Amino acid sequence: MTIRTQLIATIVASLVASILVVAAFNMFTRSAFKISFTSYEAGKNRIEARLTYLADELPGRVNRYSLQAAVDEASDGGQVDVYVADESGNVLFRSAGADKTQLNIIGYFASRPDETGDYEGKPYARIEAGAWEGKPVYLVAEGRLKGELAYMIRDQPAKNVMLFLLIFIVCFYWFASRKTKKIQLIDRQLAEIAKGNLDVRLSTRDRDELGVVSKNINAMAENLQRQLAKERKLERSKMALITGVSHDLRTPLTSVVGYLDLLQKRAYADDEERDRFVRNAYSKTLQLKKLIDDLFDYTRLTSGDPQLRLQPLDLAELLRQLIAEYEPIAQERGLAVKPELAADALPLRADSEKLVRAVDNLLMNAMKFSDVPGDIVVRAGAGGEGTLYVEIENRGRPVSPEQEEQLFDRFYKADAARAQASDGSGLGLSIAKEIVERHGGSLNLKHRDGLYAFRIELPAEPANGGERR
Template sequence: MKNKLFPVISGKRSVRVRMLWSFILSLILAINASSFINDYLFGGLLTTSRSSFFPILLHDILSVVSFLVLFIISFTLMTRRIVRYLLRLAEGLDDIAGGNLSYRVPLSRQDELGKVAENINAMAEKLERQIEKERQIEKSKMDLITGVSHDLRTPLTSIIGYLELLMKKVYRDEQQRDRFVNMTYNKALQLKNLIDDLFEYTRLTTSDAELETGQFDMRELFTQILAEFQPFAEELGVVVETSMAFKAMPIPMDPGKIRRAIDNLLMNALKFSVKPGVVRVSMEESVSFVTVRIENDGTPISKEQEELIFERFYKADHSRAAQAVQVGSGLGLSIARRIVERHGGTLSLVHSSGHYAFILELPQPNYSP
């Protein structure tokens, strides 16, 4: 109890108590010191002077002056640390207002001024984070514009080139003409898919996209998706191995969005798997999650590439993809992660020496064993 009361009584944790003690001690010191000075220095004026009025008046004036001077000096000395800290707070605010958001006021007090310093530092830190966030948003916008411009320009340039050849009839025969038309059509589809991916990504990153959530069987949905991918996998020379329990796994989800996420993950695994190769997919149920794993073997990537693989418009080494598979927009994994996060789940990658395992976890809050 004494340890708690002493800092309060001494003024260590209160500027008001500290100022009050400074006032009282300065008053006592000034009274005693001025009395001593008046008695020993100015007292002789009353005994040596023949007149009584002027010496008494002069003595009283000198007493008041000495008291005020001593009080001001002692009070100034006792409060100099508080004033010095106030000036430091003012200088800190000037630095922060001038744009130096990395400045922090030293926290050397435990009273109200210390709390003010903490608030100033918290304000500066918050402003610094906010400005950094705005810079990241601005950089993100520029990266988005750059990525979109680059990825739209490539197929659009090809479309224009093939159309010019067709308009000028620069082809040997009808077979070559049909090939130009087919390539123009494929590039147009690539352009449409890119725009669709971009639109989907934009909707998922804003609050405009609302999930049409209902209770659906995750196992049935996953089985349908695998059946649709089986012919494409056989065409690429990839075997799809599955492992899942023979029971329903109902969870709250938007089936269209989850289908899109799993499609993107499977397409990524098929594109970048070694040919011939194996893609392993599994689904299991825990206490509160349904977990989907999609694994394949491919060319190893660096740790830096791992950290960027879910970033929009990020594309790993294109040489990893099979020549028969067209390289995507770089938005597939970003869209998949956004969809899963909008459902309250997680999507992560575990990579080791070219073995890739994408792990998708979706919550099932109404789970009952």
């Protein structure tokens, strides 16, 4: 029910309540405004009723005897004098006790009621014309009036109007107080939200505009909460970024400085140990370079608007080449890469360099965190609704749902995996996800009991045949 409907219902209910209260008030207080007076209406009505009775009986009385009987009946036992006279006023029939033999017909018609209303003991007569035996006759009923005590209630319009208005205002205020309290509660809760208390939630039980407003306010508070949580998470991510970059860059750099210091001081026993120092320093330098490259690539992908150099390519052939490059590396680690690729070509338009980087990161991630010995399965084929998919599956150490949610976060490393891959930057999955999404696709993970399946879905035929941003 809308507020407008509720307002109309409130007004109607207030009006009905006011009318009922005023009526009840008049009923219970009528004795205070009762006025007594002498009423002659009963006597008048008796005389008029006797005359009406005789007029109704006249056509059916066919002889003098029956008409006389009707006249006697109309006299009501002698309480009313009843006459039947001709045009000259000669009385033809009269009731028992009636003593007039001549009537002044014109005087009866010309008589007027007493303006004073005081009929006590005065004669009161009514006359009516009729016909009997084909001749015109006049019917007269006459009697003396006797007053009876009666009462009337004096009207109090001013008091009734004032009482009506007072009751209406009280009832309207009472009926509307619930909505008023609801609005006041919303006002207080909005003030709390304005102070930053986003845990406040408004009641949405009302099925009117206030209920809709409350739902929208709750949705706004929830969105603000999510936005603040996201901003806090980004702030923590920035701190983690600084900490991660500092830690991941400092570790290999410290090793390089250490080895170079040993070489500079010629603190080696022989040429073989010197060569080992050089190899280690070179290895740490490559690791440092890879960390810097990953950081640079991620920054370039997530900031600005990097353009993709789209070109036609066969996804299946691209994966075969990558698998061929990774097979020797996988064998050294006790792993096997097993392709399950579609026999037909899988054409799409993509930036081959960046797409190779995304798949390369997923394959490297699978090799780092796979159980040894184990298999890495690479699948590719046509998906639904004009898409192609690439799925890389491996079995490794299970992670918690909380850790799984953070695997695509930058610089995130699951604690259980850090020991196995301490040289990682924690940016590989983030970079892969950014690249895939830049191509208009998606990268998702399905994980159950240590079985990981990273799935890339890409549009087979993008609408924009040129450069995609």
